[in-house]
Amino acid sequence: MTRTILIVGASRGLGASLRARYSSEPSTKVFATSRTTAPDTTPGVTWLTDIDVSQPNVGQKLVSQLPKSIKISTVIITAGYFGFETFDAPDWEKQVQMYTTSAIGPVFVVHHLVKAGVLGEGSKVILVSSESGSITLRHEKEGGGNFGHHASKAALNMVGKLLSLDLKPQGIAVGLVHPGFMRTEMTKSVGFDKYWDAGGAVTPDEAAxxxxxxxxxxxxxxxGEFWAPRGPGDIGTAEDVLGKDLPTPLQLPW
Known part of the structure; x- marks a missing residue:
């Protein structure tokens, strides 16, 4: 039986690794989005281009490029943006972009997919969040700052919870995931590569x-639940807040 996967934000990082993994399965058809043109011609992948989650028309543009009557088994929204900030130097534009990309765009993507009949009973919606969006896990040992990054992920968690309530009657499951602290250009661009080793950062392929x-x-x-599939290993405050001997996968607190 063939399943169909849609990966929103598939040109780099975790999205690219998910694209490669799913497209290697003979019984899986992959639709992958890019903000610009198709970056490659991977067998088994159909590219949907000029899809920018930070734009108001993202849902319409996405649906318009999908084949008529297509049914998606799982949509994974991985698109993200991380703009570094401190208390002494907050950044208005970076925050707007983070909130828009993380917590506003996904609502419109899922809305249009459901209304077009692309998602239905048995479908799954996976929203890639971060443990950084857990208010409970924030701890004085890691300090403050990076307001837009943390708060936009907390907002995404609420979006996912609300979507789960809206879509459960239709048989559509919605999950929030912290995929792991990853060795990507995104974390490197904000200087987090200095924490990769100590923080147990993994490659996007391992996270995928x-x-x-x-x-x-x-x-x-x-x-409607929030999970860390890789468990507590890369969550620096997990034991301080939740205790020792935590399971894998680990359900995270809001």
Missing amino acids: QSLVSFIDGFDLSKT
């Missing part, structure tokens, strides 16, 4: 492997 396994077992029984 864990996430795919988690998605395979994700269903309506977990809809």
